[in-house]
Amino acid sequence: MLLIGFVALSAVLMVALSHLFSSTRPTAAKSLPYESGMTPLGTARERYDVKFYLVAVLFIVFDIEVVFMMPWAVAFRSLDLLGLGTLGALIEMAVFVLILVVGYVYVWKRGALEWN
Amino acid sequence: MSPVTGSAFFWTSVVKILIVFGGILSLVAFWTWVERRGAGWIQNRLGPNRVGPEGLLQPAADGLKNFLKEETLPPFADRFVFLLAPVMAFVPALITFAVVPFASPLPTPWGLVSPAIADLPVGFLYILAISSLGVYGVVLAGWSSNNKYSLLGGLRGSAQLISYEVSMGLSAVAVLVLAGNITMNEIVARQQHSVWFVLPLSVAFLTFLIASFAETNRLPFDLPEAEAELIAGYHTEYSAMKFSMFYIAEYSNMVTASALMVTLFFGGWDIPFTAWDNTPPWTVLKFVATFAAFWLKVVAFLFAYVWVRWTLPRFRFDQLMDLGWKVLLPVALGYVMVIAVAVWGLGAAGVPFGLGYGLILTAVSAVLLGLLLWGLDRNRVIGGSAARQRARWLADAARQRGAA
Numbered sequence: 001m002l003l004i005g006f007v008a009l010s011a012v013l014m015v016a017l018s019h020l021f022s023s024t025r026p027t028a029a030k031s032l033p034y035e036s037g038m039t040p041l042g043t044a045r046e047r048y049d050v051k052f053y054l055v056a057v058l059f060i061v062f063d064i065e066v067v068f069m070m071p072w073a074v075a076f077r078s079l080d081l082l083g084l085g086t087l088g089a090l091i092e093m094a095v096f097v098l099i100l101v102v103g104y105v106y107v108w109k110r111g112a113l114e115w116n
Numbered sequence: 117m118s119p120v121t122g123s124a125f126f127w128t129s130v131v132k133i134l135i136v137f138g139g140i141l142s143l144v145a146f147w148t149w150v151e152r153r154g155a156g157w158i159q160n161r162l163g164p165n166r167v168g169p170e171g172l173l174q175p176a177a178d179g180l181k182n183f184l185k186e187e188t189l190p191p192f193a194d195r196f197v198f199l200l201a202p203v204m205a206f207v208p209a210l211i212t213f214a215v216v217p218f219a220s221p222l223p224t225p226w227g228l229v230s231p232a233i234a235d236l237p238v239g240f241l242y243i244l245a246i247s248s249l250g251v252y253g254v255v256l257a258g259w260s261s262n263n264k265y266s267l268l269g270g271l272r273g274s275a276q277l278i279s280y281e282v283s284m285g286l287s288a289v290a291v292l293v294l295a296g297n298i299t300m301n302e303i304v305a306r307q308q309h310s311v312w313f314v315l316p317l318s319v320a321f322l323t324f325l326i327a328s329f330a331e332t333n334r335l336p337f338d339l340p341e342a343e344a345e346l347i348a349g350y351h352t353e354y355s356a357m358k359f360s361m362f363y364i365a366e367y368s369n370m371v372t373a374s375a376l377m378v379t380l381f382f383g384g385w386d387i388p389f390t391a392w393d394n395t396p397p398w399t400v401l402k403f404v405a406t407f408a409a410f411w412l413k414v415v416a417f418l419f420a421y422v423w424v425r426w427t428l429p430r431f432r433f434d435q436l437m438d439l440g441w442k443v444l445l446p447v448a449l450g451y452v453m454v455i456a457v458a459v460w461g462l463g464a465a466g467v468p469f470g471l472g473y474g475l476i477l478t479a480v481s482a483v484l485l486g487l488l489l490w491g492l493d494r495n496r497v498i499g500g501s502a503a504r505q506r507a508r509w510l511a512d513a514a515r516q517r518g519a520a
Contacts (some may be wrong), residue, residue: 021184030458073292076456113437
């Protein structure tokens with residue numbers, strides 16, 4: 001907590017102090033969005049590819065899966081499931097991963113992982 | 117000796133924070149110099165060598181210059197988010213290091229001082245949580261600048277960071293299966309009592325290494341800031357200290373990623389081939405020796421970052437996403453299951469955790485690594501177009517020989 005406060009404070013200070021010390025002389029050309037020296041065409045607030053949204057959704061699915069796997073991984077050796085000991089834990093995770101793989105294959109076959 | 121408590125705990129924490137914060141920032145400053153001199157060395161030119169001996173004061177000069185330079189604030193930018201973005205990039209980059217133990221415990225008159233700033237019981241989860249916050253800095257900077265280059269850089273950056281985070285997390289799951297514990301101290305101790313996890317978990321290390329290069333936006337994965345395509349990507353519109361903060365954040369992320377690889381796979385502060393450093397009683401000498409060992413390993417990884425940057429060309433974006441989703445993800449996921457089966461097998465056979473246990477897993481992983489690199493790859497990813505070109509030449513030469 002102490003560290004977070006300290007770092008956040010120093011970050012804000014860096015922004016604020018350099019704001020105080022630096023000179024600002026804006027000109028019309030300087031204030032334009034940088035587009036390699038050309039006059040900017042239109043706004044940058046444009047529509048962009050829905051692919052990025054798809055990646056975010058896939059990320060959530062797989063990241064939650066990782067989060068599910070972590071407690072299992074930590075407790076793996078001492079788990080006793082289905083009356084089979086560690087083997088039970090292994091089988092349960094295999095079933096979970098298998099379901100996930102079905103979804104993964106479906107996503108791949110539907111072309112959600114293709115970029116062009 | 118018992119751990120420090122009360123006000124001594126508070127003051128030792130303050131000292132640790134100052135040391136780590138100052139240490140990382142100086143290492144970052146030093147490493148900008150190493151990077152540029154290293155680039156000069158690899159490209160057969162000089163690099164910065166004017167300010168101070170061998171150009172060593174160049175980072176200080178750059179820092180001062182960045183501090184006093186004119187700040188631009190694009191009038192069409194979202195003011196608040198534009199100012200917030202460098203802070204959002206800077207803070208997670210520097211606080212991730214908090215749970216990494218960087219030496220053996222240090223005895224002081226007030227008690228035993230733990231080597232990490234905060235020895236959290238959730239250890240690794242904290243790292244996963246905080247390091248994913250870095251994506252906010254990228255995406256906010258890209259969006260708020262109102263610049264097309266920045267927007268593209270921010271989008272690419274966010275897609276790349278979240279794609280590789282999955283593989284990173286999955287390779288870490290393999291470590292957790294073997295360590296059976298989530299605190300960083302215990303993961304280090306486990307490696308001291310068997311072998312460094314890079315051997316029994318070599319495939320996980322490979323995926324983790326690739327993912328951490330992608331997570332730090334370094335070449336060959338620096339698409340969010342690819343100079344030739346996007347000027348500077350998400351920080352095109354930033355100047356002066358705010359630009360500097362993105363820069364510091366990138367390098368601190370490198371330091372943290374290196375420290376993570378050292379802790380998870382290279383035994384943390386362990387000195388190899390001796391048990392002297394990891395058995396009590398703790399002494400100041402042990403603290404200094406393990407401290408040096410830890411930072412030596414981190415610096416080795418940092419050098420690898422520089423080396424790779426000036427050696428490999430940049431990926432194309434579709435190649436990058438293919439590598440993340442179609443190669444690293446299934447490999448990491450399959451590997452976790454293989455390791456789980458192996459751990460179950462070793463447990464069923466009654467092999468105790470130790471050196472032999474690690475060596476058996478090393479053999480399993482070595483076979484898998486070989487299969488992965490040479491069997492699956494077949495020059496498609498690693499050899500790439502150069503290998504295809506070479507195959508074409510060989511085929512042409514063979515055809516001509518046949519015709520003659």
